[in-house]
Amino acid sequence: MKAKLTPSFVTEATAAPGADRTTYWDEAQPGFGLMVTRNGHRSYVIQYRTGLRSRRMHLKKGLTLTAARKEAKAILGDVARNRDPLSERRKAERAESDTLRAVVEEYLTREGKRLRSINERRATLQRHVLPSLGTRQIGDITRTDIVRMLDRIADETGAPMADHVLAHLRRVMTWHASRSDDFRSPIVRGIARTSPSQRRRQRILTDACSALNPERVFVLS
Template sequence: MPKRVLTDRFCAHAKAADGQLQTDYFDTTKKGLALRVTKDGARSWTYLFTLGGRRVRMTFGTYPATSLAKAHTRADEARAALEDGRDPRTALAKPATLKAICDEWAEREGAGLRTGDDRKAALERLVYPILGGRPIGDIRRGDIVRLLDKIEDDSGPVMADQTLAFLRRVFNWHASRDDDFRSPIVRGMARTKPKARARKRILVDDEIRDVWDALDNAPDLPICYPRYIRAILLTATRRNEASGMNSIEFDGDNWTIPGERYKTKLDHVIPLTATVKALIGDKPEGYKGNAWFIFSTTGGALAFSGFSKAKRALDAEIAKRRKADEREPMPNWTLHDLRRTARSLMSRAGVQSDHAERVLGHVIGGVRGTYDRHEYLDEKRDALARLARLVERIVSGRPTVLTLQRVAQGAVGS
């Protein structure tokens, strides 16, 4: 173990001693610090110390990426940790980021959660770009508030509260494992009242017409977006289920969403009506692959994913049209509201409740759910055909059955 005063000049030209695979040059000015040089010329910083009666070696980094001055600083920090009774390997470890802690929680606690994929997608879209790279111990209450403000403005208060609930769960889990961490989340951060978190928003007829018209006229929408939005409503699917629609999932007039990307983790079959098949269209011109994403901005190679930007452009067009007509602004709505709207419209179109629930892929409980293995494809096909016809009447401005009933009731009452 050669000892000497380490200088930048020496560190830059140091070589392993003859016949050795590696040589540690200990710095006489910083006890325990050494420059390790391998036979191949690689240089790294090590620190040798005693902990619990055992000799322990830790690495600081490589030279010259970690300079001599920085290595001296790290050695001083390690010595200070030892004097405080702490393990330098833990005390000097790089602080864990929020993303790293979320990933660790998902691996240890979140495996198998039914909503795991949805949560991961929400974090990647809404949280990681802003706070994902920050050390979790540096995140303050104000950071959480500003994050929730942005999510509320862009995606609505319910999404903000869903994100808050997940972050609270991760922070509390991390606090139970770390002596020094305290969660920055406190009561009062939620953006909605408990009863309001169970969303009930559906689009009324005028709003459906506004969406349809705006899809045809908004200047900044991706080319696939009008077809994509209409498909969500006409298939009563969730946002990611529709965006991931791939030609390989088609079998004749049926679309099977595989269980690995469906919320219930079960395959879900959706009969394709003529209206939806028209939205699907043909194979993109020039695409060479055997399978392609139906809604894509890359010619079928990748599924559409620019949800927030496209939704803002659509909302801006709706707002412009309503202002021009001197109407009130359209209340905030989300893409998931289209699925809830589809369910309501099926009831209006006379679809049996049981059949409508199966269109949505809801699991039927009790004895019936256990023993009734009929796939209800014909019933679901009829339900979706009724939905398509009702939507066509709404967007064309023709009276619906419900409108005619109200007119008749008004005439009788007069």
């Protein structure tokens, strides 16, 4: 239904009786409206057409009526330039959720209860991996990117630490590959910086240290 949207109207508006939500379309600005739910939640929306498709887009939360009008005008300006703002927003949101940082956080959240030393894993990834690769799309990270990162870690803190970081990153990427139709981990055999025998010796030392001091566990896989 149409209404004259004013600050007082926005504050006092309620959903129509029996309706889950009601949209009040602004009389002054076509396509711009206020949606009110039965629970009293309010949000501004913009309705537009792109080609033969009608789109309804919710504006950013917390906007004043004046700011929402300005935002709606800008969106309609984009539409007039043959852009589809809702599709662009969804694409950006998907891209943000597919960064290595987002994947690592989801991995730690979902698998944390089954992981040993989750705090150490998180700290290792945050210190050695995320500063250089965290904002990258996980699907865009190449073997070369990982090799260069391992080179840096090996030069700064030694080959065993490079392999320690690699083990954690391998787990994250293998986990993500199991949940994705398109992703393939760029990590392959032979990328490690120490030999299998060296890693076995390190694992024995790790297990021994863990038995003596459970708070200082050095996880290799």
